[in-house]
Amino acid sequence: MNIIFNKKDLLRVLDDIIRVVPTHVTSPVLRTVRIEATNDDTVNFLAVTAEVTLRHKLIDMGFGENPAAIEEPGVVVVYAKEIREIxxxxxxxxxxxxxxxxxxxxxxxxxxxxxxxxxxPKTFKLPSYQDAECTCSAELNAKDLKQLIKQSTYACSTSSDRPALQGVQLSLGEGLTAVSSDRFRLAFSHVDTDIETGTGSSVIPSEWLDHLAAMLPSDDDEMVHLVLIDNHVTASWNDGGTSFRIQAIDAKFPDMTKIWPTRFAAHYTVKRAVLIETLERVLIISHGTDNQIAHFEANDGQLKLRSQDPVVGKVEDSVEATIQGEAFHLGFNVRFMIEAIKSMDGDTITIKPTGPSSPIQLESDNPNQKAIVLPVRVVSASNQTA
Incomplete structure (x- = not known):
């Protein structure tokens, strides 16, 4: 094999490869990448683990700034991290x-x-999959898919006691929908897509979806071809030049349709950026408390926030709000609120409590984005949580 690469194009591929290849495994060949230059002017990069398969292609274009110039075809298998660092x-x-x-x-x-x-090369295990019969696919904008992943993976569980909650339920039907929950919060995001074939859903590990989001192109017009099957999801882009396949979690995702509230006791609408800044100031104190708890009260056109820690101190802050309905005193996990709000788009956030100790729904300007954060019980307006 003999190839001359444009360093910039080669490094872009290798940066993606090392997102996939594990570094701490007993078998050295599992830390490798397979590089093959073919007779049809293509250099194929392949990384395979038990959970994912990543394929990249660089084409010998024969003119201009060439990503790869193949002088002699062949195949090699080398350590991925080391070749990327070099x-x-x-x-x-x-x-x-x-x-x-x-x-x-x-x-x-x-x-x-x-x-x-x-x-x-014979020691490199090539992927072999037995696809499920029911296949559904769609085309969507890469930026939309990246945003949908951002709006869902933050709410996944990190505990292994319920494997399904470590993933995001992706569903193709009337568009692409993502739902996730760790039992303390629930995230929902939807993107309109051009459905090509079928409908279906799979539970995809949040860790690998985050890696997919990091690899997706940021071009406004770049499209992603998404194939969803019971046992995996495959995303490909760059006219098929890049393909990332993720094995699904073999566990049933709980039915979340009954959890979403339909009636609300109040609507508190605030500026999104201002609310994030205020919550982050409150988190300075509340991060040391149990469950990172803070309180807010709706009163006189403001949401008043406070938290205290017996060792660090206490904080009081407020943000202007448009208040409709009852004025509640609510307790909540500050970090959970920040993560949910940061995942959303838009200029405003509407907080919709259903009661003093019932789920709090968060909505952005975009009706396809919403989240639920469970409150914590509060004793009174002057005491901390019970």
Missing amino acids: VKRLSGKQVSFRSSSEGVLIVKSERSKFELQTFD
Whole structure:
């Protein structure tokens, strides 16, 4: 194998590869990436774990600033982290990969030269999947998918006692819907999409969805092809040049439809940016308290917030609000509120309590985004939580 890469394009691919490849595993080959230059002017990069498969392609375009120029086809398997670190620190704009008959990959750029031991390509386990029969797919904007992931993964559980809650339930039907919960909060986000075939849903691990969001392009016009099957989801973009497949969680996601409240006792509408700033000031004190608890009261066109810690001190703050309905005194987890509000778009946030000790629904200007945060019980306006 002999390839000359544009360093910028090569590094972009390798940055994605190391998001997938584990670093602490017993088998060394699990830390590798498979690089194959083909006779059809394509360089294929492949990373495989038990949970995900990532494929990248660089094309020998034959003109202009070429991502890859293939001088001789071939295949090598090398350590992913090390090859990425080498390429990152090379000073030249071009990087050459050449494999030798002795099982060595020679990496050169300007005055730098590295010789890396390779693995027998037969030791690299190629993915083999048995797809479920029912397939559904859709096309959506990459930025919309990235935003939908942001608006859902924050509410996933980190506990292994209920595996389904460690993931996001993705559903394709009338658009793409994401629902997640850790039993203390619930997130909902929806994106209109062009459904190509079928309907269905899968529970996808939040960790890998966050990695997918980090890899997605930020171009306004870049589209993602999404395929959703019971046992996995696949997202591909760049005209199929990049494909990321995530194994689904084999557990039933609980029915959340009955949890969403339909009637509210009050509406408190505030400026989103101002509320975030105020909550973050309150968190300075409340972060040391049990459950990071703070209180707010709606009164005289304001939401008044307060928290106290017997060791650190106490804080009182407020934010202007448009108040409709009853004025409640509510307790809540400050961090949960901040994470939910930060995940949303829009200029305003509407807080919709259903009662003094019932779920608090948060809504943004976008009707396709909402969240629930469970309150904590408060004893009185002058005491902390029970």
